[in-house]
Amino acid sequence: xxxxxxxxxxxxxxKLVDFGGxxxxxxxxxxxxxxxxxRQDAGVFDVSHMTIIDLTGKKVQQxxxxxxxxxxxxxxxxxxxxxxxxxxxxxVIDDLIVYYQSDxxxxxxxxxxxxxxxxxxxxxxxxxxxxxxQERDDLAMIAVQGPQVAEKIKDLLPTAALSLKPFHAxxxxxxxxxxxxxxxxxxxxxxxAKEAPELWEKLLANEIKPIGLGARNTLRLEAGxxxxxxxxxxxxxxxxxxxNWTVAWKPLDRDxxxxxxxxxxxxxxxxxxxxxxxLQDKGVLRDHQAIYTDNGDGYITSGxxxxxxxxxxxxxxxxMGKYEQVTVQIRNKTLVAKVVKSPFVKNGNxxx
Amino acid sequence: MSEIPENLKYTESxxxxxxxxxxTITIGITEHAQESLGDLVFIELPEVGAEVKQEExxxxxxxxxxxxxxxxxxxxxxxxxxxxxxxxxxxxxTSPYKDGWLFKLRPSESxxxxxxxxxxxxxxxx
Numbered sequence: 001x002x003x004x005x006x007x008x009x010x011x012x013x014x015k016l017v018d019f020g021g022x023x024x025x026x027x028x029x030x031x032x033x034x035x036x037x038x039r040q041d042a043g044v045f046d047v048s049h050m051t052i053i054d055l056t057g058k059k060v061q062q063x064x065x066x067x068x069x070x071x072x073x074x075x076x077x078x079x080x081x082x083x084x085x086x087x088x089x090x091x092v093i094d095d096l097i098v099y100y101q102s103d104x105x106x107x108x109x110x111x112x113x114x115x116x117x118x119x120x121x122x123x124x125x126x127x128x129x130x131x132x133x134q135e136r137d138d139l140a141m142i143a144v145q146g147p148q149v150a151e152k153i154k155d156l157l158p159t160a161a162l163s164l165k166p167f168h169a170x171x172x173x174x175x176x177x178x179x180x181x182x183x184x185x186x187x188x189x190x191x192x193a194k195e196a197p198e199l200w201e202k203l204l205a206n207e208i209k210p211i212g213l214g215a216r217n218t219l220r221l222e223a224g225x226x227x228x229x230x231x232x233x234x235x236x237x238x239x240x241x242x243x244n245w246t247v248a249w250k251p252l253d254r255d256x257x258x259x260x261x262x263x264x265x266x267x268x269x270x271x272x273x274x275x276x277x278x279l280q281d282k283g284v285l286r287d288h289q290a291i292y293t294d295n296g297d298g299y300i301t302s303g304x305x306x307x308x309x310x311x312x313x314x315x316x317x318x319x320m321g322k323y324e325q326v327t328v329q330i331r332n333k334t335l336v337a338k339v340v341k342s343p344f345v346k347n348g349n350x351x352x
Numbered sequence: 353m354s355e356i357p358e359n360l361k362y363t364e365s366x367x368x369x370x371x372x373x374x375x376t377i378t379i380g381i382t383e384h385a386q387e388s389l390g391d392l393v394f395i396e397l398p399e400v401g402a403e404v405k406q407e408e409x410x411x412x413x414x415x416x417x418x419x420x421x422x423x424x425x426x427x428x429x430x431x432x433x434x435x436x437x438x439x440x441x442x443x444x445x446t447s448p449y450k451d452g453w454l455f456k457l458r459p460s461e462s463x464x465x466x467x468x469x470x471x472x473x474x475x476x477x478x
Contacts, residue, residue, distance in 0.1 A: 015390075031416050032391040032442075214390065214417060282438075284394050284414045305393040305416050312394075331412070 005048035006140040006193035010200050014212055020113040022049040024213055031214035035307040038182050038219055039348050042146035042153075043211035044203045047181075049112040052136040052190055053119065055126070056105050063129035064098060064106060066256055067122065069238060071248035075100040080167045080177060083246055084238045085110075085121070086258030090265060091234035092241065094118050095226065097179060099169050107175065109141075109188075111228045125257070139175075140196035144208060145186035145219075147348055152206045153187070156199070161187065181216060183223025183346045218304050221313060224276065224343030230287055231274070231301040231315055237265055240317060241301075242274030242342065270320055274301070276342035277314045277326065278352060281335045285314035291328050291337075295321040300328070308345045309352075315342070354383040354476065357449055361463060362472035363425045368449065369466055372456070376431050377463070380453040381413060381422065381444060384476045389415040392441040397433040397455055404430060404457065411454060413444065425466060428459040 002023035014025030025046065027034055037043045055064070064072045070083030080099040084092045094114045099107040110118045115135075123133050144153055154162055161176040164187075169177035175190040191199065204210065217227070226232055232241035239247070239262065247262065248254070265271045277300075279285050285303030292298075298318030306313040314337070318326065323339040340352040356362075361369040366385035370378040386392065394414040404410045404424040411422035433455045437443060444452035467475070 026417075027390065030391055030445075032393075218416060282394060283396075284419065286419065305414070307416075 003049070005046055006196045007046040007048060007142075007200055010197060010210070011046065014210070017213075019049065019213055022112065024049060025210070027212035027214045028210050031212065031218070032307045034209070034211040034215035035218050037209050038146045038184055038211055038215060039308055039345070040147065042144065042148040042208040043215070044200065044208045045143040045145070045211050045213075045216055046140075046200070047143050047188070048140040048193075048196065050141055051110045051112055051115040051118070052139050052141065053108045053110060053122065054105065054134045054136055055108060055122075055131055056134070057126075057129060057131035058104055059129040060104055060106055060131050063126060063131045065254055066129075067125055068098065069247045069256055069258060069262070071254060072098060072100060072106065073254070074248065077102060078168050078170065080169060080179060084232075084243060085118070086238070086256070086262065087234060088258060088261065090237040090258040090261035092228070092232045092236060092238060093121055093234060095228050095232070095243075099177065101171065113229055136190075138193060139190045140193045142189045142191070142196060142199060142203070143180055143186065144189065144203060145180045145182040145184045145211075146208075147185060149184075149186045149208065152208050153203070156202055156206065157187070157189075181223070181225055182219040183225070183343060184219075185347065218307055221302055221304055221315070222306050222308055222343065222345040226315070227302060236317070237262055237271070239265055240272045240274065242315070272298070272317050273320050275316050275318055275323060275326075275339050276344065277316055277328075277337040278309065278340050278344070279312040279314075279328070279335060279337050280325075283312060283330050283333070283335055285312045285328060285330075285337065289328055289330065291316045291318055291326050293318050293321060293323055293326045295319040298326075306344060309350060313344050354387060355449070356382065356384075356469055356473050356476075358469045360449070361425075361466035361468065363423065363467060364475060365423045367423065367425050369425050369463065371463065376456045376458050377426065377428075378453050378456050379425060380448055382472075383448050385420070386445050386448045386452075389413065389418060389420055391416050392444050395437045395441045395444070395454070397437070398424075398430045400430050400433055402430045404428065406461070413441070422454060424457070426457070426459045426463060427461050428457040430455055430457050432456040
């Protein structure tokens with residue numbers, strides 16, 4: 001039996017798929033049109049399958065500075081960071097966003113597919129810091145993304161939310177954050193499950209269109225954002241997943257789980273790296289396709305057609321090196337892919 | 353329920369086959385196939401003049417989410433391909449039975465083994 005979000009009845013006209021045990025909308029008609037809708041206008045996603053966890057306690061900040069590779073010590077109240085949670089080997093258990101609400105309260109949003117192991121890991125390490133861990137499955141989560149969102153949503157959100165800067169949040173009533181997974185301006189709104197359908201319908205009435213998980217994937221790929229389970233996992237470090245920027249090496253005396261292994265890997269200067277690719281020929285790059293470089297072979301972690309670019313793009317994990325182009329074998333053809341700087345697209349603009 | 357024209361023949365791999373008056377056949381993918389694939393973004397077609405065998409892979413249709421092989425429903429020689437699809441693969445989504453045809457071939461065997469409308473309708477109902 002698949003799990004249903006509080007917005008299930010809002011998706012009855014969608015093509016529904018089994019997404020990690022949840023019955024979720026893949027698209028409501030055309031995945032490509034939905035992609036363009038978010039890049040050019042405004043779209044709304046049901047992301048209630050994501051796991052919200054509240055962490056409370058006097059030592060919660062100290063705990064998170066130990067648990068996460070990025071440093072919550074850099075935050076001020078109301079601000080969020082993106083971080084990996086690592087195992088002792090430096091492998092990525094999950095990637096997440098954590099919001100600093102007060103000295104004794106943080107909110108964390110983790111992936112749904114990793115929920116059980118995440119919570120077990122967090123609880124295991126939280127004991128020593130006397131931090132309480134509470135999953136908030138009473139909440140729904142709605143993401144509203146696109147250049148026209150600020151205009152189209154203004155009668156539905158409080159003023160404090162509308163003026164939020166990127167990666168900031170407010171929580172007078174609903175918990176509203178200026179975050180997202182598309183490379184566009186927008187909000188992620190966490191609210192009581194029973195209030196979610198009414199908000200969804202009001203958003204639709206304001207001409208913000210429903211967007212499925214299909215477009216969510218192509219949007220995040222264009223925006224240069226990793227997807228857990230395909231772009232990284234426990235056998236891969238942040239350095240091998242293009243996430244070096246999320247590791248807070250300073251202060252040097254902050255001990256976090258995985259630090260020693262990660263430092264050793266960094267010092268080796270010989271670990272795999274993630275590169276971004278644009279296929280020069282016609283065709284579509286796909287997950288797991290083999291990549292050939294002068295320094296050895298690699299593979300595509302996420303590949304797809306990019307609706308904004310009108311050609312195929314991918315992330316690939318390859319041996320360390322500097323590359324201008326690589327080749328990829330697609331069926332019986334060897335095709336050339338250009339190595340570019342991620343992200344491919346941001347705020348509606350093509351960056352490559 | 354997907355549209356399944358009664359005057360066509362079908363395969364289990366969701367190709368449709370139309371018999372033309374000049375003895376050639378036209379091949380495409382069904383409404384059901386394009387619906388399951390979603391928005392098509394890339395199509396690879398066989399070469400005109402190529403000899404293909406029944407159930408041989410002779411092309412690929414790729415949507416945003418997946419690649420799907422096209423199988424030749426029958427042995428024969430390719431006589432034409434729908435070159436418009438190279439730059440406009442989405443036509444297969446909007447018009448799978450008409451403008452979105454894939455290729456034509458001159459069969460070298462009988463069409464008796466192909467599925468009838470009723471049989472195909474039964475298959476996709478399952």
